[in-house]
Amino acid sequence: MPPFVALLDAERDDELFSVVSRVAPIIIDPSQQLIPDATSYVQFDQTATADDIIRYLDEGAHKAIVPLQAAKNLIGVVPPERLILLLDVSNAGAVPDSLSTAVSGVLLKTPSSDVDLITSVSRFFVGLSIHVLSDDQPTPSSITQLAAIGASLVIPFSHLTLAPTSDQQVNVADAFIAPLQSDRPDGLFPTVVSSYNEGGRSLGLVYSSRESVAQAILTGQGVYHSRKHGLWRKGETSGATQDVVYIRVDCDSDALEFSVIQHGAGFCHLNRASCFGEVDGLSALERTLKARQQNAPEGSYTRRLFDDPALLRAKIKEEADELCDAQNQEDVAFEAADLIYFALTRCIAAGVSIRDIEDSLNFKAKKISRRPGNAKAPYLPSSGSSQKPALPTQTPQKPDPDAPIRMRTVDLSDPKLTPEERAAYLKRPVLKSDEMIAKVKPIVENVRTRGDAALLELTAKFDKAQLDTPLLLPPFESPSLSQEVREAIDIAYSNIKKFHAAQVDGATLEVETMPGVVCSRFARPISRVGLYVPGGTAVLPSTALMLGVPAQVAGCEQIVLATPPRPDGSISPEVLYVANLVGAHAILRAGGAQAVAALAYGTETVPKVDKVFGPGNQWVTAAKMLVQNDTDALVSIDMPAGPSEVLVIADETCNPAFVAADLLSQAEHGVDSQVVLVSSSLPDKMLVEIEAEVDKQARALPRVDIMRESIRRSLVVKAPSVEESFKFSNDYAPEHLILHLRGAQGWVKHVKNAGSVFVGPYSPESCGDYASGTNHTLPTNGYARQFSGVNTQSFQKHITSQHVTAEGLQKLGPVVATLADCEGLGAHANAVRIRLGSSI
Template sequence: MSSPFLPLLDQYDGPLYSALERLGPVLVPLSSLPTALPSTSYSVLIDTEEPVDPAKVTELLDNGADYVVASLPLSKELIGTLPAERLILLLDAGSVSAVSDKTRNGISGVLLKTNFVDIELVASISKFFVGCSIYVWPKTTIPSTSSIRELKKNNVTVVIPSSQLTLDNSSTEKLSVAEAFLAPLTSDRPDGLFPTVVTAHNFYGRSLGLVYSSRESITESIITGKGVYQSRKHGLWRKGETSGSVQDVVRITQDCDSDTLEFSVIQHGTGFCHLGTASCFGALTGLPALENTLKSRLESAPEGSYTRRLYSSPDMLRAKIMEEADELCQAETPEDIAFEAADLFYFALTKCVSQGVSLQDIERSLDAKAKRITRRPGNTKPQYVKPSVTNGTKPPATTAPPQPPKTEPDTRVKDPSAPIRMRTSDLSIVSTEERAALLRRPVLRSDEMISKVKPIVEDVRKRGDAALIELTAKFDKVQLNEVLIRPPFSPESMIIDDAVREAIDVAYANIRKFHLAQAEKSTLVVETMPGVVCSRFARAISRVGLYVPGGTAILPSTALMLGVPAQVAGCKEIVIATPPRPDGSISPEVMYVAKLVGASAILKAGGAQAISAMAYGTATVPKVDKIFGPGNQWVTAAKMLVQNDTDALVGIDMPAGPSEVLVIADSTANPAFVAADLLSQAEHGVDSQVVLVAVDLSSSLLAAIESEVDSQARALERVDIMRESIAKSIIVKVKTTEEALTFSNDYAPEHLIIHLADASGAVKSVENAGSVFVGAYSPESFGDYASGTNHTLPTNGYARQFSGVNTLSFQKHITSQEITQEGLRLLGPTVATLADCEGLGAHANAVRVRLRA
């Protein structure tokens, strides 16, 4: 909510109606539609005892409503049909006990009907609806500005009928809209002004400038809909009053702390800046700049110019749009795709401008489509369907050079009867650009993910355990009383099948044996010259945090792979973080491993909130010095965020991306073994990266591998995941083993599996890989679970720079030097000379004082 209150449009008043729309979304009773349909974002209140057809509710959302507010009986009908984020529960404050867990999990908010504003009651009820947006509607009283302010502090939004609101600040019978909006606003400036960011509503929210607002200027903007600010030198400033560059205010928004404003405006005239430019931060770029140029040329392009010909000839413009669309479809490299897409945007926007359609109109259409619940099939029209085999100028689609794997699901693999197949490319015929595309992973939009996780990380940093409990309820749907478990762990929390216990014990022993051999216990001592002894010794990192995912699979193996080297290295505090199960407990397998590795605490949380808790610490969660472990993109982004925060002073093991395997196979390979290795990685997730490098394989052997992939996948439980990940995977055909290993080193896979006649001999040529599995009887599964090596490995090509997790990952190295009098005499003059050279006299003096003595 951008406004501290949500207006309920129960009575139409033109000027009041317009002012309310400028402050944010509005709530419209079902009985008022469609006559009172707002032009801004709106939601629908269904407060009637008459039965309502659920199909009617879906139609309301399809037609543009943000969400619906429905009674308890109707909400029960709608849960499972509507997304939770589109449904708000309408509830009398006394009926909270009638709400089941299923209902709570199927809604995103609750609107409480009360007789008057009771902040303590609302706060108490809010605890029952953890993770939900809370609204309160006092039916018998008009809320005061102080109650609006207090509710906002508690993240509660008050609903106020428009019949109780007025634009008249002097009214004693109704509440002033401006006063209601201003209620929570605070200023830390001596002059009481509010910093105000002005953005262009019609130019993708581009910042136009920074100004200041006063209570008086805000009130006038709300009422008039014009940009009015407070000049620190000249008083009230009505933008454009003398220059003509006026502003129409579309939206006035408070920030999260209610001490800063954003005015979203449509700027007229020469622009916002006094220098005559659109923005104080420079000229427009990208699509807004193109739109401005095309509008200008529509008005003034000279006869005979190319743009004038496009505007004058609809047939020519249509032909260019179709031509550029076709060229975009044929483009293969990222550079070509961007180039052709830019051309298509140019001609498409020319068409739009010629018909008076703006980028803002396009955005509105996109937003409207995004709100739809029902979807059209989206089938291709017959005239645009092309045969699967071309006229011979290009190879068939099955042998076309593949594009970089996409992270979104591929609609081509939805048919369960379709073969589960990889795409194929022949390295001997692809171009340099196409080979580069084969090596490329999906684009990891780190900046976007970090911006998404930052509020979560900051919330836990500021509010600690309370935030952890709320976020776990929101994301994991688990209500916790405590977030941390300390040893000794109860026997009932570690009850597991005997066979599983024995398997864990064997894996623990192997992993411990291998990692114990890696530990550095002796001190390295080197006398670099007589009397100068340099040393290096290892010390354990004192406090470590181990993240054990709990998404689509239980991963006690990850707890082993992280916990054992931490234990062997001698870390004093080992905190394991893992998402709780629906009942609030931790997987007993993970609990058992935690006992084996000597964990000092188990944090019952996942995602970015767990990373934040370990990085900064809370009242109960210990702060750690380094965080280890794989996770989804939220976990990865949070790890990247905290490692760059000097307040956290925390390191991480390595960057992470989707799991990946590269298998090299020649004519000696067993097709069933190769297929099984590919699928063991493909089942991790739909974004798993799977590559088969086929060394001079016959068509019959390649077909046998593909057949095994299809048949084995269909017999496995996670076939739906593999159907998507395999469809985005690639077979790379090469002529020689040398070519295969060169491609593998360029790819730098997380897991490398070698099915070659001389598999052991090939290892000497491996330069970049997380872990190598040598020969037909070395499946990746061994390294994942129990051979002894670690399965926390670099992905996304980082095997070029990073090692997998090992015992040394949990240690740091300290150097020392001890200089005797002889060493001082021999080396002192050299050190003093170098210090003088760098102009650091105190350094030289520290040596000469000793030499003189």
């Protein structure tokens, strides 16, 4: 049982909540949102129905705290381990025996946490956990006293703090540590360290002191006690740090378990994952596949599986079929191992870890409601047949090539559509930002500490380019380009520059707020900017233009363009041409997290920048998020990033071929691209035409396999009106919004949330991507609700000033001094009064 339980009775403080969730369950009420990473108990009142309670348990609540009458209705429906009975201490003797076996614990509400009273009441609930919520001020002493009789104190968040314990609040670490009892002469606690993301595998045995436990709780880092050296912050010198997920106490309160996410070489001082030897089984396979994803040589079988989704899909189906055919134990184990190998390869390719799978299993295990579990029709034998169920046939090269390429459909006017289901359609794929940041952290730290040496090693490893220096300085060579490409880039450059030059904030804003007091605001360019242009096998001069032009017209003093080199160390000629056009001051030949780290911290040759711009894969995005939160880097970023998105609103005036083409232009970016068509009263016949065009056009395009997957995950939303279409769109907040509507220009005023809008049938999103003049670096993943796309002012900052005359201070000064006195800041008031000739 935990030393204490927390009650969320105040506005949520994210830092305090994060610390508490490492060590204690948290009680919420049904009006508060379930937090996935916390152990949540939901407390219901007398009005709650059995359906309400079961729904919360299905959604992931660990336990439900229910009053007596509600508990009676749940006997035999909800497992006892999911229920806690809510009782006033005065009614404890009225609980029937049938309820004592139908719940796992009791929450007693009592005026005081009197130990004798709680002890006498607990005899009615032998074998159940006892939680006590009293009106008394919680203290470490009261926590210890209750723990001694096997009960835990419920502490409201309003009485918890990260500051030192006071008469009004108790420090979270003090609350956790209070009941611990060491049986060792040195007062230390044996501590088992286990890997959270490797199935709880033991990493080692260490010792903890009260001080080290407190620091681990408050910092979220692995901190222990060395019997030789005292306080031991794991990874402080080796870099093999730990993020603490949770800390648990054993049944005797004399030993601890730290569940951690281990970074770096591993836990053991021998640079192994565990002090008990190397990992094996599924954890070892996961590590191997992740390494192969990054380093497998071209032509290897695992590389083929990662690069050819059709082959991987076919192998999964083949191995599933063979597992079903296996007869004896040896064959079942053999075929299951093969299936797991290919299935885990599919997961790693999609960024899914074994921990993610375990989390999904744990979530499903919590569900009270159960589906019938019947197999889908294609997998069942035909009626009267004795043959085995037929799995969908596997095609060696392409998955289901004859199946129509079509989207899913939802009707907003369907009366059965619940608000929760509608909200689900607005969601994007879950981005495991914490896991990705953990992966890029060693790369970023390597570059930060070792500079150019690390940068050159990582470029050789990931980009297969052996370089003598990572940085190119002007004058850059004049690249060889066809006249057609050169002219296209020149026109795009001219249009983008014209539009972005008009955005420069060059005028000073001056306002006389009162006589003799003039306030001003003026813009200045950000001095040093880093522009990340994805490269490698792709050629992206458009991104170089979209980032380089606004930096140029804003007047940034130093523009560093970063892009992965080709294997021979050269830069793609198109990007090189743009670098000359925008006046880049340097080109960093590096990609991925290592390029972001070099820009953020600087190296022996790479200048440090003040802000990093540009799209990239999940490694780049995670690295940008990591460095912007590091005060040593002192760097900002343009915006978070996710998969590409388009939302098209179309009515009966649309051209089905145009609509289909717009959908596919985003669907080809990747299998995780987000593509949504909102049908505003479109006749069913036209929807059929659009879907037919999607299928026909996709099959004629080179990236059909990617589009087959992304379109399958995409959505047709039927809306009853144009107004409802815009309501859904504004809730979705798409990166790109395309309007195929009658009088499209008039509907632009209804747009509240979007990265960029494309108005009318002749405004394809491709124009904005390349050459119309607007910027294509736009917010994704719903961030259009609060972020703008990159623009010229993204490369400027605003400074304010004020000029107060002597006469102006005569009027303003007394106001300032009065407010300073109100806040108890005498020196502030004195700075005014001394100018007015007054004494301190």
